[in-house]
Amino acid sequence: MIISFSKTIYIFLLLSSILIITSCARPRPVLYPNDHFNEVGAKQSLQDIQKCREMAETAGANSSTKSNAVRTVENSVANAGMGAVSGVVGGAIIGDALKGATVGAASGAAYGLMREFINGTGRQVTNSTYINFVNRCLKEAGYDVEGWE
Template sequence: MPYKSGKIIIGVGVVLLGLSACASYQPVLYPNAYYQSVGKMVADQDIRECRQLAESSGAREGSGTAGNTARRTAVGAGAGAASGAVGGAIAGSAGRGAMVGAASGATYGLLSAMFGSGTAQPSSAYTNFVNRCLRDKGYEVTGWQ
């Protein structure tokens, strides 16, 4: 039985990791003459290059959001484990209750950090750097989303 529970927890983790990859902010480019001449694939490559250049120059994308996500996940796991153990003890299986509670609490903490108030836009230094890099290449950035 523990093997099946482990597979479920790993599966939930993989899904959450995939969701977090979708949560990244991206610059939105205006389809000016330059953008139309190079196309979306080249524009996407230029965005990646500008983002890497920003990071290598010291501008960090996040402003502590990874730490906040980890903290909320850990707090959620702790609270879930405690409440799950109490519920499990009442039902006769404190260990299993704690395991299910920890997994539920961690999932709640992670999701609330990703989709709640813990999800923040990239720092202004980072977006300004990427915007200028793209502007120097010939693009017009209309915003980030």
């Protein structure tokens, strides 16, 4: 059974939306529980992290970059386009270019989406300047940043 092109697009957009919604958490610094951290506590450290984030953004460091989910959608759309083009060729050979394009687009989008799921998605890639700014701010406040998650 062949799914119509509009249904294919609808399913693709639905899956893409779910992927984007589930991957919106911003990366954050992970602090080592040194003497300063233990002295001020977790609540104060979260406030200090927020203060350093705001300072970084005020200074012009951009914290918002494309998440892997956004790149997944873009790659899947590109794969759908490539699949549609190759499907037209295959469909023309069998006598139905439109059906070939529909199958090709659906296959290309599904391939792109599944490849990203298998490779792992959902983590945002944060601008290195922003990370460095926040790390320095936290270090000057007495924290030890172990990394970002």
